[in-house]
Amino acid sequence: MSNYSLETLAIHAGQDPEAMTGAVTVPIFQTSTYAQEGLGKPRQGYEYSRTDNPTRKAYEQCFAALEGARFGIAFASGMAATNNCMYLLNSGDEVLVSDDVYGGTFRFFTKVMSKFGVRAHFVNTSDLAAVEKHLNPNIKLVWIESPTNPLLKLTDIAAVCRLAKSHGALVVVDNTFMSPAFQRPLELGADIVMHSATKYLGGHSDLVGGVLATNSEEINQQMRFHQNAVGAIPGPFDCWLALRGLKTLAVRMQAHARNAQAIAQFLEAHPAVRKVIYPGLASHPQHALAQKQMHGFGGMISFEIKGGLEEAKTLVESTHLFLLAESLGGVESLIELPAIMTHASIPAQRRHEMGIADGLIRISVGIENMDDLKADLGQALAKAVSGSLV
Ligand code: P1T
Numbered sequence: 001m002s003n004y005s006l007e008t009l010a011i012h013a014g015q016d017p018e019a020m021t022g023a024v025t026v027p028i029f030q031t032s033t034y035a036q037e038g039l040g041k042p043r044q045g046y047e048y049s050r051t052d053n054p055t056r057k058a059y060e061q062c063f064a065a066l067e068g069a070r071f072g073i074a075f076a077s078g079m080a081a082t083n084n085c086m087y088l089l090n091s092g093d094e095v096l097v098s099d100d101v102y103g104g105t106f107r108f109f110t111k112v113m114s115k116f117g118v119r120a121h122f123v124n125t126s127d128l129a130a131v132e133k134h135l136n137p138n139i140k141l142v143w144i145e146s147p148t149n150p151l152l153k154l155t156d157i158a159a160v161c162r163l164a165k166s167h168g169a170l171v172v173v174d175n176t177f178m179s180p181a182f183q184r185p186l187e188l189g190a191d192i193v194m195h196s197a198t199k200y201l202g203g204h205s206d207l208v209g210g211v212l213a214t215n216s217e218e219i220n221q222q223m224r225f226h227q228n229a230v231g232a233i234p235g236p237f238d239c240w241l242a243l244r245g246l247k248t249l250a251v252r253m254q255a256h257a258r259n260a261q262a263i264a265q266f267l268e269a270h271p272a273v274r275k276v277i278y279p280g281l282a283s284h285p286q287h288a289l290a291q292k293q294m295h296g297f298g299g300m301i302s303f304e305i306k307g308g309l310e311e312a313k314t315l316v317e318s319t320h321l322f323l324l325a326e327s328l329g330g331v332e333s334l335i336e337l338p339a340i341m342t343h344a345s346i347p348a349q350r351r352h353e354m355g356i357a358d359g360l361i362r363i364s365v366g367i368e369n370m371d372d373l374k375a376d377l378g379q380a381l382a383k384a385v386s387g388s389l390v
Helices: 006-012 054-066 078-086 103-116 128-134 157-166 217-230 236-247 249-268 287-293 309-316 348-354 370-384
Strands: 036-038 071-075 094-098 119-123 139-145 170-174 192-196 210-214 273-277 300-305 334-336 361-364
Touching: 006 054, 006 236, 006 249, 054 071, 054 210, 054 236, 071 078, 071 217, 078 103, 078 192, 078 210, 078 217, 094 103, 103 119, 103 139, 119 128, 128 157, 139 157, 157 170, 210 217, 236 249, 249 273, 249 300, 249 370, 300 309, 309 334, 309 361, 309 370
Parallel strands: 094 119, 094 139, 139 170, 170 192
Antiparallel strands: 071 210, 192 210, 273 300, 300 361, 334 361
């Protein structure tokens, strides 16, 4: 299978016709346990659904194939996948984390892992000198989010992997914003790739899930052991939905990126907009790196409008197609204010230091008609910003 391209793998990897009936769609094996032929003799290797389930396995195989990985493991949420990586560490170990990460990831490292003696150093991983400076011998794992949420900062993944390796640290890349259609961190040297499958992998805002993939047999064995020991598995129906989502990942990502590029350009030219952040714009400070390490620029845009928080609030409450909601990566367009919603768990002072203005607006561009989306944002911008500005 591995010779096929991503579009083909998405539809076939892990998805042979079902053995008994020839069903072309992997069935939902809604079962907690499996009858054994005799003591210690499972029929097809399945014993209990916390350990393994055929619908989950098909999804894991498909997802792993898309990331070019030998192994994939599915979890009940993105945060559960993140949490599983931490069982590779011991108390006293330290972690280097991209400074601009999803608010829940920041909260997890600062409020949860700190209780277990694992210290996180938040570093601007876009700055290789800063990464090198912070790589002390206690750092056992480097956590990269690229592009970051919500400022869309990029990290040179290959370069950080080289640095981390020379210090004996593992590298995990949260690839949620790009999906394997646009970025394959394992090919760039990462040890583990992580996703919130809730987003582009599932793609339809109808499930919460997470995944990990790796090429290392040893890491895979440890992560599987920990998952079985701890839990946090997705149910068969969620796995089925995610697998169905994966089938259209390639076409969806192209549509997201096409719309996002047009909308980023529309916003950049709009008199009421102060600043637009999108890796596909020449004005993005790391546009060249985006072209080098990504195969598309994604569907996420952050921007600031003239005025401040009040104008931003009016804007997000005035769109009709862009729904005011947390999350991203679904077929429908979403709009939100990170400071008040997805990144509220980050203290205000830290947010300001990072450059997350209170009025920063984040949009997840869906796959609706591009002109309809522009018109929606256009009318909301007109409402948000006083006539003199527009
Ligand atoms: O929500 P969950 O599936 O547990 O995934 C957490 C997560 C991890 N990594 C990144 C980059 C994410 O964006 C998320 C979840 N993010 C949102 C809910 C959001 O609106 O940004």
